[in-house]
Amino acid sequence: xxxxxxxxxxxxxxxxxxxxxxxxxxxxxxxxxxxxxxxxxxxxxxxxxxxxxxxxxxxxxxxxxxxxxxxxxxxxxxxxxxxxxxxxxxxxxxxxxxxxxxxxxxxxxxxxxxxxxxxxxxxxxxxxxxxxxxxxxxxxxxxxxxxxxxxxxxxxxxxxxxxxxxxxxxxxxxxxxxxxxxxxxxxxxxxxxxxxxxxxxxxxxxxxxxxxxxxxxxxxxxxxxxxxxxxxxxxxxxxxxxxxxxxxxxxxxxxxxxxxxxxxxxxxxxxxxxxxxxxxxxxxxxxxxx
Numbered sequence: 001x002x003x004x005x006x007x008x009x010x011x012x013x014x015x016x017x018x019x020x021x022x023x024x025x026x027x028x029x030x031x032x033x034x035x036x037x038x039x040x041x042x043x044x045x046x047x048x049x050x051x052x053x054x055x056x057x058x059x060x061x062x063x064x065x066x067x068x069x070x071x072x073x074x075x076x077x078x079x080x081x082x083x084x085x086x087x088x089x090x091x092x093x094x095x096x097x098x099x100x101x102x103x104x105x106x107x108x109x110x111x112x113x114x115x116x117x118x119x120x121x122x123x124x125x126x127x128x129x130x131x132x133x134x135x136x137x138x139x140x141x142x143x144x145x146x147x148x149x150x151x152x153x154x155x156x157x158x159x160x161x162x163x164x165x166x167x168x169x170x171x172x173x174x175x176x177x178x179x180x181x182x183x184x185x186x187x188x189x190x191x192x193x194x195x196x197x198x199x200x201x202x203x204x205x206x207x208x209x210x211x212x213x214x215x216x217x218x219x220x221x222x223x224x225x226x227x228x229x230x231x232x233x234x235x236x237x238x239x240x241x242x243x244x245x246x247x248x249x250x251x252x253x254x255x256x257x258x259x260x261x262x263x264x265x266x267x268x269x270x271x272x273x274x275x276x277x278x279x280x281x282x283x284x285x286x287x288x289x290x
Contacts, residue, residue: 017205017280019214020168021188021196024048026076026083027136028157029062029069031235032192037275040217042268043155044162045194047076049139051083052115052157053126056133058106060157063230063238068130071238083118085125093125099141106137108157116140149222150210153267161222161265165206166193170262173203177248186245189235191227191263197280204288206264211284216272224289225263226255 023032024045030053039046053061053069063069068087075084076097084094095118103114115137117123126134139156147153147161155162166188175185188196195214197206210221227246234241249260 015199015201017167017197017199019195019274019276019278019280020198021193022274022276023192023194023196025192026074027051027053027069027072027085028060029053029066029230030072030074031070032189033075037273038194040163040268040271040274042153042162042271043139043143044158044268045274047080048162048194049155049157050076050080051118051136051138052106052108053130053134054106054115054137056135058104058115058135058137060106060108061130061134063233064228066130066132067233067240068238070233070235072126072129083122085122087129090125090129093121095119095122095136097138099138103140104137109159113143113145114140147222147267149265149267151220151222151267151269153220153222162268163195163219163266164191164193164225164263165195165197165209165266166191166225166263167197167200167203167206169198169200170203170206174245174248174262177252178244181248183244183248187235190231190233190245191225192230192235193263195274207261207288208285209264209266209280209282210286211282213270213281213283215274215278216270217268217274218270218272219266220269221286222265222267224255224261225265226259227262228259231262 022035022038025032026047028049071087073086086092101116106113106115118136122136212219253260255261
């Protein structure tokens, strides 16, 4: 992997970085919610990927095959008791969140889990919007998923770790390279981060974070974020927009183990509150993994 910032004296050259965007995604694969502050739980921001859309066999649906998921805008109440789903051309639907119904088998990346089906109203609405039989499941309270990486942790239905962090300088570099190809810039939402950081001049400084605190929280590095076809979906329209950004990322962010990487994943060592404007305090830097 090339074009990461120099490794010498990172602590002295990285500069002050602050949180400039906070996002959580109530339903895996659906639109995110921007907030001014978030409660960070061991599994990530409260309500992040607490729900998941599955097919008739219980296999999760993703924007990889169902890009229209991006147009569904979920809204969950602070106490998690009510979930509202909205989409263009469809009447909104609100369902009471069920945490006590019998568990059913679901599958995420080939791994079996148990989920709580949220009933026929949500299923009918999703099936109509997506044009395919679908059900909505919630993470059960006893969910004990263990995520991998350098610092194991847990998460709800996220692809892997509890928190995904990305810096504006990393996106700026990508958009510069896209411009060199005569292509338009991409928005941050193509990468669906939880935390967006500004203040670092060098792109991909986040690759070297190993231990840090933000607000009341303490985080530890798990892995680089390997990117997939979801980054090719325009999040506003749900339309697949072609080979970018994967084609351009492959020219300078290809990982030795395969795929391209952009952004960093973290486990939560200490839950707490995150807010816009919080500064990062880095306890440990490391060499970027490739």
